[in-house]
Amino acid sequence: KLSPDYYKQSCPEFDSIMRDTITTKQITTPTTAAATLRVFIHDCFVEGCDASVLVSSNSFNKAERDADINLSLPGDGFDIVVRAKTALELSCPGIVSCADILAQATRDLITMVGGPYYPVRLGRKDGLISLASRVEGNLARSNMTMDQIIKIFASKGFDIQEMVALVGAHTIGFSHCKEFSDRLFNYSKTSPVDPEYNPRYATALQKACKDYIKDPEMAAFNDVLTPNKFDNMYYQNLPRGLGLLASDHAMVKDPRTKPFVELYATNQTAFFKDFAHAMEKLSVLEIKTGRKGEVRHRCDQFNNINT
Ligand code: HEM
Numbered sequence: 001k002l003s004p005d006y007y008k009q010s011c012p013e014f015d016s017i018m019r020d021t022i023t024t025k026q027i028t029t030p031t032t033a034a035a036t037l038r039v040f041i042h043d044c045f046v047e048g049c050d051a052s053v054l055v056s057s058n059s060f061n062k063a064e065r066d067a068d069i070n071l072s073l074p075g076d077g078f079d080i081v082v083r084a085k086t087a088l089e090l091s092c093p094g095i096v097s098c099a100d101i102l103a104q105a106t107r108d109l110i111t112m113v114g115g116p117y118y119p120v121r122l123g124r125k126d127g128l129i130s131l132a133s134r135v136e137g138n139l140a141r142s143n144m145t146m147d148q149i150i151k152i153f154a155s156k157g158f159d160i161q162e163m164v165a166l167v168g169a170h171t172i173g174f175s176h177c178k179e180f181s182d183r184l185f186n187y188s189k190t191s192p193v194d195p196e197y198n199p200r201y202a203t204a205l206q207k208a209c210k211d212y213i214k215d216p217e218m219a220a221f222n223d224v225l226t227p228n229k230f231d232n233m234y235y236q237n238l239p240r241g242l243g244l245l246a247s248d249h250a251m252v253k254d255p256r257t258k259p260f261v262e263l264y265a266t267n268q269t270a271f272f273k274d275f276a277h278a279m280e281k282l283s284v285l286e287i288k289t290g291r292k293g294e295v296r297h298r299c300d301q302f303n304n305i306n307t
Pocket residue numbers: 031033034035037038041072073074140141142143149166167169170172173174175176177179222245247
């Protein structure tokens with residue numbers, strides 16, 4: 001059974017250790033919030049919220065982390081879990097799962113950057129499977145059609161409105177140039193850039209991504225106006241041609257998603273309420289309890305490393 005105070009008896013310092021670790025990390029490395037949120041969704045959409053994404057490959061197993069869509073997952077999202085796990089293992093060894101650490105860290109970081117609070121129930125076990133081959137088809141890509149994207153979210157139990165609310169996560173963080181450069185250079189015979197972009201924004205992006213093939217680290221903020229603040233600016237950007245990814249633009253073009261973009265653009269309270277609700281739902285997606293999982297000693301390997 002899950003509960004918000006699952007560790008009250010077994011690890012009374014859980015809350016304070018989490019709070020200290022997260023505050024220190026986010027203050028010294030402000031990209032941590034977005035990094036952790038992305039790692040979390042990539043975890044939950046593949047085998048559920050079970051920390052399967054945190055496992056490293058070894059000679060027996062090519063893990064999720066080495067699936068091509070996960071290669072760009074930001075290191076800070078892994079590091080925060082390792083830090084919390086290390087501190088927790090000193091206080092209460094073998095008690096707190098990596099999956100719970102990731103779920104609670106994500107929530108705390110979202111609130112730290114201005115987003116809504118939602119309850120996270122605890123008691124998840126860490127998964128026993130992490131296979132790169134099981135990733136494909138479970139995560140949306142920016143070049144997918146809206147039909148494909150809607151289908152993926154539906155397969156995880158999210159309707160269109162919940163999907164639009166969740167994608168509001170792009171109010172923080174950044175994307176590497178290769179994720180949107182096809183819209184900037186040689187877009188079509190008639191126009192080098194995607195005409196959906198605001199022209200000045202397109203010029204700025206072309207500059208920012210000029211050498212992206214030589215330097216694959218080059219990136220741009222997902223929300224050009226308030227990149228570090230969790231707010232509803234992402235939705236306000238879209239109709240102004242300030243959406244970064246093709247999938248972001250598609251949100252405001254498709255008649256199925258557009259009404260929700262418009263709602264959230266004008267009503268941040270509605271966005272926060274729906275985002276919080278969808279995150280609470282995401283946080284318990286296909287979680288494992290009891291014997292269906294374990295509490296890993298190290299978040300990057302199964303306790304039986306030969307599996
Ligand atoms: C339409 C569905 C989605 C697509 C196609 C998509 C695609 C992407 C892509 C391509 C990136 C850039 C990755 C990189 O270059 O490193 C990104 C970043 C990000 N995505 Fe999404 N995403 C979607 C939905 C979501 C959802 C539902 C969430 C969370 C609830 C989310 C959270 C994030 C965050 C926080 C970042 C920034 C990561 C960072 O700054 O390190 N995305 N997304």
